[in-house]
Amino acid sequence: xxxxxxxxxxxxEFTDELGSYCGKLLADLGADVVKVEPPxxxxxxxxxxxxxxxxxxxxxxxxxxxxxxKRSIVLDLxxxxxxxxxxxxxxxxxxxxxxxPPGHLAEHGLGFDELKASNxxxxxxSVTGFGQTGPHSHWAYSDIVGQATGGVMTLxxxxxxxxNQIAGRxxxxxxxxxxxxxxxxxxxxxxxxxxxxxxxxxxxxxxxxSQETAMQTWDFQKRNRTRTGERGMLPxxxxxxxxxxxxxxxxxxMVLAPAGADLPELVAWMAEEDKAEDLGEEPYASxxxxxxxxxxxxxxxxxxxxxxxxxxxxxxxxxxxxxxASKPARDVYEQGQQRSLLFGLVSTPxxxxxxxxxxxxxxxxxxxxxxxxxxxxxxGLPYRLSETPGRLGPPPKLDEHRDSILAELDTVEAAR
Amino acid sequence: xxxxxxxxxxxxxxxxxxxxxxxxxALATYGAEVVRVESSKRLDSLRVGQPFKLDDxxxxxxxxxxxxxxxxxxxxxxxxxxxxxxxxxxxxxxxLVVESDVFLTNFTPRVVDRWELGYEQLKxxxxxxxxxxxPMQGMEGPHRDFLGFGAVLTPVTGISHLSGFPHRPPxxxxxxxxxxxVNPGHTVTAILAAxxxxxxxxxxxxxxxxxVESVVNILGTSLLNYLANGVNEGRIGNRxxxxxxxxxxxxxxxxxxxxxxxxxxxIACRTDVQWQALCDAFGHSAMATDTKYATLxxxxxxxxxxxxxxxxxxRELRAEDVAVLLQSRGVPAGVVQNSQDILxxxxxxxxxxxxxxxxxxxxGRSAYDGPGAxxxxxxxxxxxxxxxxxxxxxxxxxxxxxxxxxxxxxxxAAGILA
Numbered sequence: 105x106x107x108x109x110x111x112x113x114x115x116x117e118f119t120d121e122l123g124s125y126c127g128k129l130l131a132d133l134g135a136d137v138v139k140v141e142p143p144x145x146x147x148x149x150x151x152x153x154x155x156x157x158x159x160x161x162x163x164x165x166x167x168x169x170x171x172x173x174k175r176s177i178v179l180d181l182x183x184x185x186x187x188x189x190x191x192x193x194x195x196x197x198x199x200x201x202x203x204x205p206p207g208h209l210a211e212h213g214l215g216f217d218e219l220k221a222s223n224x225x226x227x228x229x230s231v232t233g234f235g236q237t238g239p240h241s242h243w244a245y246s247d248i249v250g251q252a253t254g255g256v257m258t259l260x261x262x263x264x265x266x267x268n269q270i271a272g273r274x275x276x277x278x279x280x281x282x283x284x285x286x287x288x289x290x291x292x293x294x295x296x297x298x299x300x301x302x303x304x305x306x307x308x309x310x311x312x313x314s315q316e317t318a319m320q321t322w323d324f325q326k327r328n329r330t331r332t333g334e335r336g337m338l339p340x341x342x343x344x345x346x347x348x349x350x351x352x353x354x355x356x357x358m359v360l361a362p363a364g365a366d367l368p369e370l371v372a373w374m375a376e377e378d379k380a381e382d383l384g385e386e387p388y389a390s391x392x393x394x395x396x397x398x399x400x401x402x403x404x405x406x407x408x409x410x411x412x413x414x415x416x417x418x419x420x421x422x423x424x425x426x427x428x429a430s431k432p433a434r435d436v437y438e439q440g441q442q443r444s445l446l447f448g449l450v451s452t453p454x455x456x457x458x459x460x461x462x463x464x465x466x467x468x469x470x471x472x473x474x475x476x477x478x479x480x481x482x483x484g485l486p487y488r489l490s491e492t493p494g495r496l497g498p499p500p501k502l503d504e505h506r507d508s509i510l511a512e513l514d515t516v517e518a519a520r
Numbered sequence: 521x522x523x524x525x526x527x528x529x530x531x532x533x534x535x536x537x538x539x540x541x542x543x544x545x546a547l548a549t550y551g552a553e554v555v556r557v558e559s560s561k562r563l564d565s566l567r568v569g570q571p572f573k574l575d576d577x578x579x580x581x582x583x584x585x586x587x588x589x590x591x592x593x594x595x596x597x598x599x600x601x602x603x604x605x606x607x608x609x610x611x612x613x614x615x616l617v618v619e620s621d622v623f624l625t626n627f628t629p630r631v632v633d634r635w636e637l638g639y640e641q642l643k644x645x646x647x648x649x650x651x652x653x654x655p656m657q658g659m660e661g662p663h664r665d666f667l668g669f670g671a672v673l674t675p676v677t678g679i680s681h682l683s684g685f686p687h688r689p690p691x692x693x694x695x696x697x698x699x700x701x702v703n704p705g706h707t708v709t710a711i712l713a714a715x716x717x718x719x720x721x722x723x724x725x726x727x728x729x730x731x732v733e734s735v736v737n738i739l740g741t742s743l744l745n746y747l748a749n750g751v752n753e754g755r756i757g758n759r760x761x762x763x764x765x766x767x768x769x770x771x772x773x774x775x776x777x778x779x780x781x782x783x784x785x786x787i788a789c790r791t792d793v794q795w796q797a798l799c800d801a802f803g804h805s806a807m808a809t810d811t812k813y814a815t816l817x818x819x820x821x822x823x824x825x826x827x828x829x830x831x832x833x834x835r836e837l838r839a840e841d842v843a844v845l846l847q848s849r850g851v852p853a854g855v856v857q858n859s860q861d862i863l864x865x866x867x868x869x870x871x872x873x874x875x876x877x878x879x880x881x882x883x884g885r886s887a888y889d890g891p892g893a894x895x896x897x898x899x900x901x902x903x904x905x906x907x908x909x910x911x912x913x914x915x916x917x918x919x920x921x922x923x924x925x926x927x928x929x930x931x932x933a934a935g936i937l938a
Contacts, residue, residue, distance in 0.1 A: 107721070109713035129706075133713050147790065152761040153745045165748060169740035235894070240868035244794075246852035248758065248766060252786035253854040255862050257768065259694035261684060266768040267784055267856050269758050270693045271682035272739045278892075281705035286893025286900075288712035289550045293525040293898055295719065301897035309874045313542065313592075313889045315859060316695040319875075320588025321571040322859035323887040328780040329859065334691040347675075347689050354690050356675040362565055364667045437676075441666040448672035450690045452681050453746035453753055456736055461663035467733055468747070481747045486734040487710040490639070491725035492717050 108134020109492040113291065115199040116190075117174070118214075120146035121247070121273065122307060123203035123231040124170040125280035126287065130199070131173035132485055132494040138197075138509055139174045140190055142181075145502045155476055161502050162475035168499040172471065172482065176500035177509045181212040190214060192513050195223050198294065199287055203231045206241050216302050226300040227290040231283045233275075235306030245307065250275025254311030259318060262333035278314065279307035339407040340414070342400065343421035344370060347450065353433035354450035355440075357424075360400045364446040367395045370424070373443055379427040383420060391416055457481075469496045474504060524551025524898050529715070530920070532620040533557060533597065534613070534637065536564040538670060538699030539731065540626030540654055541593040543707040547622065548596040549891045549900035555616060555916055556597040559604065560909060560938050566590040567909065573883040584909045585882045591906035595878065595888050599907035600916040601938055604635045608936045613637065615921050618646050622711055626654040626731075629664050639726040648724045650714045654707055658730035668731075670696025677735035682742055685757040698735040701892070706734045763790045764819035765798075765830045768856055771839035777860060783839040784856035787830065787846065792816065797849040802833040863887060878905040913937050 113135040117127040124139075131137040141149075144161070151166035152159075179186040194200050194214055202209055209215055216228040230236055233245025234253075243249075251257045251269050261268035286303040294300050312319065318329035335341060344359035344367055359367055371392055374380040383392060391413060403410045410417060428436055433449055438460065440447035449455060456462065467484040485494040529552040533544035541556070541564075548554040558564055569589040572580035580586070600616075603609045613635065617623055623642060625632060632638055632653065639651045653659055656668035674680050674697060680690040710727045718724055736743060745751045758767035768784040775781055789795045792815060799808035807813055807829070812822045819826050834842050839855045846853035855861060862869055869875070875887045883905075891900035917923045917937070931937050 107717070109717045111720075129709055147762075150762060151741075153741070153749060153751065155748055157749070165744045166741040169744050229893075234868060235872055238868045238871040240847075243847050243854070244850050244852040246763070246766075246788035246790060248760070248768075248786045248788050249852045249854040252768065252784075252856040253862075253866070255857050255859060256693070256695070256697070257784075257786065257856045258780065258858045260692075261694070262688060262691070265685055265688070266758060266770065268684045268693065269768075269786075270697060271679060271755075272742065274697075274738065277738045278701045278705075281701055281709070282892030284709045285546060285705055285712065286891075286895060288709055288716070289525040289893075289900070290895055290898070292712060292716060292719070293895075295716070296525075297523075299897060301895055304894040304896070305892065306872070306874075308869070309872070309890070310701065310892050312862070312874065313892070314695065314697055314700040315862075316700065317569075317571055317589050318859040319863060319887060319889065320592055322863055324571045324573045324588050324883070326778065326860075327571075328778055330780050331694050333694075334689065336694075347680075347691060349689070354675075354681075356672060356680065356690075356692070358669070358671055361669065361671075363669070438663075441663070444667060446667050446669075446672060448668065448675040450675040450680050451678045453678060453739075453743050453751075456678055456743055457746050459732075461657050461661045461666075461730075461732065462736070464663075465658055465661045465730075476748075480744075483737055483740045483743045483747075484733060486706040486729065486737040488728040488730070488733075489710060489714055489717075489725055490728075491723055492714070 107492060109489060110135040113199065114197045115201060116140060116193040116197040118202040118204055118209060119231070120203060121148045122233070122276050122279055123201055123283060124148060125277055126229070126231060126283040127174060127201055128170050128172055129280070129284045130287070132496055134492070134494070135199070137174040138193055139171060139176045139500065140179050140193065141176055141502060143178055149502065168473055169482070171499040173497035174500055175505035175509060176503055177506045178503040187212055189510070189513065192517070194219050194226070196516060197223070197226065198291060199227045199229065201229045201231070201283070201287065206230070206232060206236045220300060224300055225294045225298045227287055227294055227303060228300065229283050229287045229303040229305065231279050231305045231307070233307045235309065236304045247273040247275045250279070250307035250311060254308045255315040255318060256311050259315065259329060259331055261331045263331060267331055275307045275311055278310040279305050282310040338403070340403060340410050341421070342403065342410065343395070343417055343424055348425055348428040350428050350433035350436050351431055353452065355428060355433050355436045356448040356450055358446040358448070360395060360397060361446050362397050365444040367392050369443055370445055374424070374427045377427070379430060381423045383423055387416055388420060392420065471496050471498050473498045474501045526550040526552040529553070529622065530620045531555065531622040531624060532616045534623065534625040534627065536626065537566060538593060538696060539703035539707070540624060542700060542704035543654070544597060544624055545593055545595055546704060546708045546891070547711070549902060552622070554597040555600050555920065556594060556907070557600050557602050557613065557616070558909065559601055561603055564590060566593070573886070581882065583882055588886070591880065591883065591886070592888055594906040595902035596904050597907055598912035598916055599910055601910035601913050603936050603938055606936055608931065608934065610636050612921065612936070614645055617642050617649060619920050620646070621648070621650065623649055623651040625652070629655055629659050643724065646724070648718060648722065650711055650718060650724050650727060652707055652711050652727040652729065654703060654729040654731060656731050658733070659728055670699040673698050673731055673735060677732055678739050678742065679735070682739060682753060682755060684755050686755045690755070698731065702738055703729065703731050703734050759823070760788065762816070763788050764816060764823055765789055765826055767827060769831050769834045771834050771837050771842055774838070777858065780858045780860070785834060785839045785842045786854050786856055788852040790852070794851045795819065798846060798851050801845050801849050801851070804833065876902050878902060880905040881908065
């Protein structure tokens, strides 16, 4: 059996929604992650959807996805005996991962300063909404608040609508991904020097990079980027650039891009299927030959040239629209890409489950959560490591591993 | 000199655009020496992408070194210009890989093959190399050669279908979102895990990050809902299945918010207690126990009315005041901030000093995103601003590749180092 990348790394985590994805990344790479949960379990165990609509503490799919490969024990940190068990777990861990309000664990005898006396190499990672320091460090947090204060919501959505959140609780995800990097860097340092340290992650900060160019636009030009909706940053709509409705869904078309074939290739394809209508004739044929990246660049600085042919551009857009509307979205995507046309399927979860590439590469993994009583296909890992491939283990039922965890602690204590 | 986790690690960074370079930059903040290989013959498009630093008359400075887009992703690296489409360029690239611990690229598999940078080749010349590839779809498989950018990745991975309001088409999220944290962050996590394995065993390996696989992971719950339950989820706007009210609510306009005068506050009530606190805060305590809204189930059943009512309560107030008021009562709330807020107004961000201001020879003092995690003993950070195009070509040739000045002169004359 191959060694895993994080073989032998013991992690104790006190996380709910914010830090659980970080723990999952470590666990799926081979770390032994013990999830300490409060009596009754946390918020994420209560999040819909539930397996086969069986609402319960062990059947949340949101919990399952973010807690693969972990073990669970319930400990009440207000109870001195449970607190002692938690302390023992922390003393023998290489990594402590937590997302409690700042100071909460320290108040229960599980702060970094207390633990480092007996475990000097401990990496102590805290993932919170606003970080461990600063005037908002005690602010109440939920994912949408992170997305709002972190600057990504202001960029998403139609100007006529409220700013949009990004699906999938991306402030939590971003914070967890930043935490995984910082934790791994600190682990390498601890393994080299036997010195542990604290890793402080703020969900608000963790999203900042995802402002794309908005931060630098303010810094350099004192302009705010705002949400521009479907048109994006273009001053005028252009054909073959944007969302098109297909027979059974949507495709995103980006033919006017720095990569891939240009518009004449798309029109040639349409002609092969007798759907090019009059685009082979003037004035359209000549205009289509010029609609490329250079044209787009010109339009960005001087929209007047495009405005002069707005009617023709609109006609080309409509003919392309009729062509796409006549075909299944997945065919448009795959056939277009085979012609080097930059098309993207607007995938639904069903499309992803049937994605040709993901299936061909056996990306999905079967997992058998104890609460399911049967194998369930899960999304696979974000990366492939050739020598130390990651692997998904089942997510735990609440307190599922109490006995084995306590037995291990007894063995360790007996050996002292 | 501060000791950092990746001191002594050298990264051969053959990446471009967003996802690859950000991963290289993160490794640099942890102490690695990152040699960014680029070419003036085929520029990284971000070097010529907005926003540019403006001159005194407000016009963009004409230079390859003043794009905030590029600079923010490449701080602290060495820029080494090399023409990879020449035999000598390929040979020098291999010498750089021999002298490196980590190789990083997000070029397409086709280009990787053409440049002879595939893992089978690299491991022959450096068995200890950790070679990280971050192609759009994967290094193999039926969609291997599909083209893509972040803008296409967003729809293909399901972000567009699941984000935004249900009455709108799937317009995306306004940015190439996966490029900036998700893909580089996953890449770095995998590289660091591989480094740990190498520390223990001496063995290098190939790390592959098919961007589609990486990004689908961040929508794992929705995908699992289909796989396990057969439910094909759609867009839910700003709502949350286990919270109400949950969304962005319009407040009073603020003309000092330049180009972004409409102001919004995000509010999330996860519990009935938070809902009661919200009602109290706005002087509508009776609503907290109104049977239409008392429990989460009630509020979900009357969510349109609920949102309209909360919307009225905040419409004339300043967004900042609403956030502070609700936070004082323990309700999750925050201003939908723009970059002006984040850089200039947000006292919390300032107090934490997240942004690093660095002196760059062509842009002057400018802001860079700081590291996403604060390490107390070995703080991460940028050792230098972004490099000028080719700024360190001679240094890399001499110090890293061991070339003598005559050899370097010949390479320059032959156009290899451009």
